[in-house]
Amino acid sequence: MRRVSKIVSASIVTAALALSATACGESSTESSGSGDGKIKVGMAYDVGGRGDNSFNDSAARGLDKAKADLGVETKELTAKTGETPADREQRLVSLAEGGYNPVVGVGFAYKDALEKAAAKYPKTTFGLVDSVSEKPNVSSIVFTEEQGSYLAGVAAALKSKDGQIGFIGGVDIPLIKKFAAGFQQGVKDTKPDANVQIQYLSTGTDMSGFGAPDKGKAAAKGMLDKGIDVIYSAAGGSGAGAIEAVAAKPGAWAIGVDSDQAKDPALAKYAGSILTSVVKNVDTGVFELVKSVQDGKPMTGTHAYSLAENGVSLTTTGDHLKDIQAQLDEAKKKIVDGQIKVATTL
Incomplete structure (x- = not known):
């Protein structure tokens, strides 16, 4: 059943860079988790990737918190300037094929590609940041x-x-x-x-x-x-x-x-x-999605993070x-x- 929730506050943790090897000649790094059956989280960043000092880094903090607090394994891939929608889809598909669940697309530009990947892998939960999808296995993470x-x-x-x-x-x-x-x-x-x-x-x-x-x-x-x-x-x-x-x-x-x-x-x-x-506390959205999957109750539907819940704020x-x-x-x-x-x- 789809549900809409508003989630509070943000968690801020440190970051480390990892890029991919799947599409467009990217490089790749994976973390080794605890090896005791914890879930594997796939993160597909938008252009700029981890280290952009901005939007992607906010998502990365959520991933880092999930690694630190939940012991998950991770793989991070990054979009390149000028790539095609097919490249984005292949990036997401490669993560789903590799057993990563959830798979998170950071940025509205992933919407079409993510919906195609979600249709191919209905048992995988996908997270879509900054856009809304009606696919039943997608959690849309948006902000005011x-x-x-x-x-x-x-x-x-x-x-x-x-x-x-x-x-x-x-x-x-x-x-x-x-x-x-x-x-x-x-x-x-x-x-x-x-x-x-x-x-x-x-x-x-x-x-x-x-x-x-x-x-x-x-x-x-x-x-x-x-x-x-x-x-x-x-x-x-x-x-x-x-x-x-x-x-x-x-x-x-x-x-x-x-x-x-x-x-x-x-x-x-x-x-x-x-x-x-x-x-924009993207880290909160990412962490809550990962935790929901690990808890066996994957979030789906649209999750709006507003000023009232400190989903957005001034530093x-x-x-x-x-x-x-x-x-x-x-x-x-x-x-x-x-x-x-x-x-x-x-």
Whole structure:
């Protein structure tokens, strides 16, 4: 029977990289579990993979927690830029064929491929992050990105010197437009005269915008040169480039996404310029799915992680939000209470 649940809070654990050998010349690493019959978990990352300092890393933390707490075995494979849908399907099929259950596809781009793999392996539970499937053996793990982004917009409006604010999206797809819509609304509700410039790094089916730090850096530099002083990037690995550019501009702020980017070792030297990050607790969704399979009660259906359950939140690393925390708390309460309805489209 399909069920819908909302799951609370996030668990954050450390990470280690593993890539695949199945499709498109990938490399592969597997963990050796405890060898006592524990389940095997297959993880198929989107472009950028583990180590993207963002979305994939959030999923990886859930996998690492499952290894640490549940003793599961794991195999991690990663999508490559420019691959075909057939490559994605083969990646998922290879995991299912290898006895991995559950098999998790990280990112909306896996939807079609995952549904085909799920049809071929009806006894395997599949997890789909950031998209919704009606297949009976799929657990859809989704988030209210627009709500967390609204709070980021409030913060940006309050911290910007003259209301010139930027948003960099990886690709101009509905999912990323949810981030943009919520962010813009948060800015405008807080400072109606503020201006939000929105820019995407790639369009349509070109997913390269999620894995091109150089493009993120160039886009951010262009915004900074126009006087923008707060930039929020929802662009996967490309966001690291935007953060680097912002850090080079005194007085400018970057807003990170998906992971607490101020705590990421690769971005440590820029931490002082990261105002906050909009965290989607993908790790919670991944861990809960793995545990449900191990417990013999696999989750299926759609699981929505909202602001009310801390499925999305703003990080406070560096204490840069202390002076505006009261306004942020008020905005959060209004969203949770339904007084503020956050848009999902621009």
